[in-house]
Amino acid sequence: MELNTQMHLLNPLSPDLKKDSTREGYGKALLELGEKDSRIVALTADLAESVRVHYFAEKFPQRFFQCGICEQNMAVVAAGLAYAGKIPFLSSFGAFSPGRNWEQIRSAICYGNANAKIVSTHTGLTVGEDGATHQALEDVSLMRSIPNIRVLVPCDFEQAKKAIHAAAKINGPVYVRAGREKMPVFTTQETPFELGKISLYKDGSDISIFASGALVHESLLAAAELEKEGISAAVLNVYDLTEMDNSTIEKYAKKTGAFVTVEDHQIKGGLGSAICESVCETHPVPVHRMGMRMEFGQSGKGSELLKHYGLYSSNIAKVAKEQLKTKKR
Amino acid sequence: MKLNSTKELALMANAIRADIIRMVNAAKCGHPAGPLGLAEIFSVLFFSEMDFDPKNPQKERDIFVLSNGHVCAGSYSAMAHAGYFPPEDLLTFRKFGSPLQGHPSRKYFPFIDNSSGPLGEGLGIACGYAAALRLDNKPQRVYCVVSDGEHDEGSTWEAALFAAKYKLDNLVAIMDRNYIQIDGTTEDVMPLDSIEEKYRAFNWNVISIDGNDIPQILSALKQAKDCKGKPTMIIAKTTPGKGVSYMEKNYKWHGVAPKDEDAAKALSELAAERKKIEQE
Numbered sequence: 001m002e003l004n005t006q007m008h009l010l011n012p013l014s015p016d017l018k019k020d021s022t023r024e025g026y027g028k029a030l031l032e033l034g035e036k037d038s039r040i041v042a043l044t045a046d047l048a049e050s051v052r053v054h055y056f057a058e059k060f061p062q063r064f065f066q067c068g069i070c071e072q073n074m075a076v077v078a079a080g081l082a083y084a085g086k087i088p089f090l091s092s093f094g095a096f097s098p099g100r101n102w103e104q105i106r107s108a109i110c111y112g113n114a115n116a117k118i119v120s121t122h123t124g125l126t127v128g129e130d131g132a133t134h135q136a137l138e139d140v141s142l143m144r145s146i147p148n149i150r151v152l153v154p155c156d157f158e159q160a161k162k163a164i165h166a167a168a169k170i171n172g173p174v175y176v177r178a179g180r181e182k183m184p185v186f187t188t189q190e191t192p193f194e195l196g197k198i199s200l201y202k203d204g205s206d207i208s209i210f211a212s213g214a215l216v217h218e219s220l221l222a223a224a225e226l227e228k229e230g231i232s233a234a235v236l237n238v239y240d241l242t243e244m245d246n247s248t249i250e251k252y253a254k255k256t257g258a259f260v261t262v263e264d265h266q267i268k269g270g271l272g273s274a275i276c277e278s279v280c281e282t283h284p285v286p287v288h289r290m291g292m293r294m295e296f297g298q299s300g301k302g303s304e305l306l307k308h309y310g311l312y313s314s315n316i317a318k319v320a321k322e323q324l325k326t327k328k329r
Numbered sequence: 330m331k332l333n334s335t336k337e338l339a340l341m342a343n344a345i346r347a348d349i350i351r352m353v354n355a356a357k358c359g360h361p362a363g364p365l366g367l368a369e370i371f372s373v374l375f376f377s378e379m380d381f382d383p384k385n386p387q388k389e390r391d392i393f394v395l396s397n398g399h400v401c402a403g404s405y406s407a408m409a410h411a412g413y414f415p416p417e418d419l420l421t422f423r424k425f426g427s428p429l430q431g432h433p434s435r436k437y438f439p440f441i442d443n444s445s446g447p448l449g450e451g452l453g454i455a456c457g458y459a460a461a462l463r464l465d466n467k468p469q470r471v472y473c474v475v476s477d478g479e480h481d482e483g484s485t486w487e488a489a490l491f492a493a494k495y496k497l498d499n500l501v502a503i504m505d506r507n508y509i510q511i512d513g514t515t516e517d518v519m520p521l522d523s524i525e526e527k528y529r530a531f532n533w534n535v536i537s538i539d540g541n542d543i544p545q546i547l548s549a550l551k552q553a554k555d556c557k558g559k560p561t562m563i564i565a566k567t568t569p570g571k572g573v574s575y576m577e578k579n580y581k582w583h584g585v586a587p588k589d590e591d592a593a594k595a596l597s598e599l600a601a602e603r604k605k606i607e608q609e
C-alpha cells in the first residue's frame with residue numbers, strides 16, 4: 001500500500017510498531033512544556049496517574065493542583081489561574097471533564113476566553129471494563145458545540161505530543177481528546193500537524209475514509225484490505241475538529257464521490273457530523289458515518305467493544321464497499 | 330433470607346470478601362479495597378435490615394442506592410447470596426456480555442435501583458426516592474451507601490442540603506469513611522474532617538460507628554429508624570482492604586486487581602478468618 005510520503009508515516013501493517021497511549025503522549029509533552037515555560041500549571045481531580053499528569057506533579061509540585069473529585073471547581077479554578085496569566089492544563093476522564101463540568105467550561109473558560117487546556121484521557125469505547133458511564137462518547141460533540149474553543153483529537157502517541165505542544169502555543173481555550181489504551185504508533189516526529197488542516201495519509205480515487213483518533217490506524221488497515229480488492233481508498237486524518245478544512249473535503253468529494261467517516265464517538269456531533277456539515281455546503285456526496293449509532297457502551301475489553309460495535313478494519317472496508325454503490329454515476 | 334445472629338452476618342461478610350477477591354481476580358481489573366471494607370455493611374443491609382424479596386419482585390420493598398458504584402463487587406455478591414441471581418455469575422463481572430457491568434447498571438438488572446460509577450450522584454437520587462415514598466405515604470425506607478471521596482463533589486453537599494430541607498427521615502445514608510481515594514488518603518487529596526461536624530451543621534442526625542463492627546451497624550440503623558424529622562448519616566469508619574493483610578489501609582489497592590498468587594494469599598487469609606468466626 002502506498003502511503004503519502006510527505007506524511008512520514010511508518011507502515012501501519014508492520015507488526016513491529018511500538019504501542020503506546022495518547023494519554024502517555026500527553027503526560028510526556030506536559031512535562032516537556034513545564035520545563036520550558038513556568039506559566040504552565042496542571043490540575044487534576046483525584047486521577048493524577050490515570051491522566052498521566054503525575055510526571056509533571058513529581059517534577060513541579062508547586063505548579064500542580066490536586067483538586068479532589070471536584071471537576072466543576074477544577075474548571076473554574078483553572079479559569080482563574082488563566083485570567084491571572086498561568087497556562088492551566090486540567091485533566092480527568094472525558095465523562096467527568098468535559099462531561100460534568102461542561103457549563104463551567106462554556107462560561108468561565110470559553111466565554112471568559114481563559115487560556116486553559118482541557119485534556120481528557122479516557123474517552124470512547126476503548127475505556128473498556130469500567131463500562132458505559134465511563135466511556136465518554138459525546139465529548140467531541142459537547143466541545144464542538146461551544147464557540148471559542150479548539151478541539152483536537154490526536155490519533156497516536158506521537159500526534160498527542162504534537163497536539164499538546166500546539167495547545168500550549170494557542171492563546172485561548174483548547175480541548176484535547178486522549179485515550180487510555182496502548183495503540184500502534186505509526187506517525188513520526190516528522191509527520192506534519194497543522195491546525196485547521198486535514199492530513200492525507202493515503203491517496204485514493206474511489207472513496208474517501210475520514211478518520212479521527214484511535215480509529216485512524218484501523219482505517220489505514222481497511223484501505224490496505226480494499227486495495228487487495230482493487231478499490232482505491234483515500235484515508236484522511238482529521239485531528240482538528242474546530243473549523244473544518246473545507247477545501248480538502250471539497251477536493252475529495254469531487255475526486256472520490258463518496259465518504260465514510262470513522263470515530264470512537266457517537267455519530268451525532270463528532271467527526272461524522274463535522275464532515276457532513278462541511279461537505280453539504282460545498283459539494284454534497286453520500287456520507288456513511290461509522291461510530292456509536294446513538295447507544296451507550298458496556299463493559300468489556302476495548303478491542304472486544306470495537307469489534308462488537310463494528311469499529312475495526314474489515315468492517316470499515318465492508319462499509320466502504322457498500323458505500324461505493326451510493327455514488328452518483 | 331434473614332440472618333439473625335452476629336455470627337451468621339460475620340460469616341456472610343466473610344463470604345462477600347472472598348467473592349470480591351475472586352471477582353476482581355477473574356476480571357483482572359476492578360476495585361477491591363472499598364468493598365472489602367464495606368462487607369459487614371453489605372451483610373447487615375441485605376441480610377438483616379432491608380425489606381425485599383427477590384422471589385417476588387412486584388412487592389414493594391426498601392430502596393438501595395449505591396452511590397460509590399465502583400464498590401459493586403461487594404453489593405453484587407450480597408445480591409447473589411440474597412437470591413437475585415446465581416452466585417456462579419459473579420465471575421463474569423466486568424466481562425463482555427455480562428449483566429455484572431463494571432459499574433452497576435439499571436439497564437442490565439431491574440432490581441438495581443440506580444446506575445452509578447460517576448461519583449456524587451447517589452445521595453441526590455436517594456433524596457428523590459425518599460421524597461417520592463413520602464408523597465405516596467409509603468412506609469419503605471431508602472438506604473444509601475456513599476463514600477468519603479464522593480464528599481469532594483459539590484453535588485453530594487447539594488443533596489445534603491435538600492435532604493435536610495425536606496426532613497427526609499425515611500432516608501439513611503451510610504458513609505464509607507475509609508480515609509482513602511485514588512491519589513492518596515482523603516486528608517491529603519482533599520481534607521474532609523470533621524465530617525461529623527459538617528453533617529451536624531447541615532442539620533442531619535449523625536451517628537459515628539466502627540463500620541466493621543456488626544452490632545454497632547445494627548444499632549445505628551435502629552437509631553436511624555427512631556429519629557424523626559431529620560435524615561440520618563451514619564459515619565462508618567471502615568478499614569479499606571479489610572481482611573487482606575497486604576491491602577489494609579493502603580490506597581494503592583483502590584482500583585488494582587490482585588495477581589493470581591496475591592489472590593490465593595488473600596483467599597487463604599479469608600479462609601482462616603472464616604474458621605475463627607465459626608469457632609467463636
Ligand SMILES: Cc1ncc(C[n+]2csc(CCOP(=O)(O)OP(=O)(O)O)c2C)c(N)n1
Pocket residue numbers: 045046047069096100362363364397399400446447448449476477478479507508509510511569583
Ligand atoms: C465524577 C467522578 N469523578 C472521578 C471519578 C473517578 N474515580 C473513581 S473512584 C475515585 C475515588 C473515589 O474515592 P472513594 O469513593 O472514597 O474510593 P475508595 O474509598 O473506594 O477507594 C475516583 C476519583 C468518578 N468515578 N466519578
Ligand SMILES: [Mg+2]
Pocket residue numbers: 476477478505506507508509510
Ligand atoms: Mg474512600
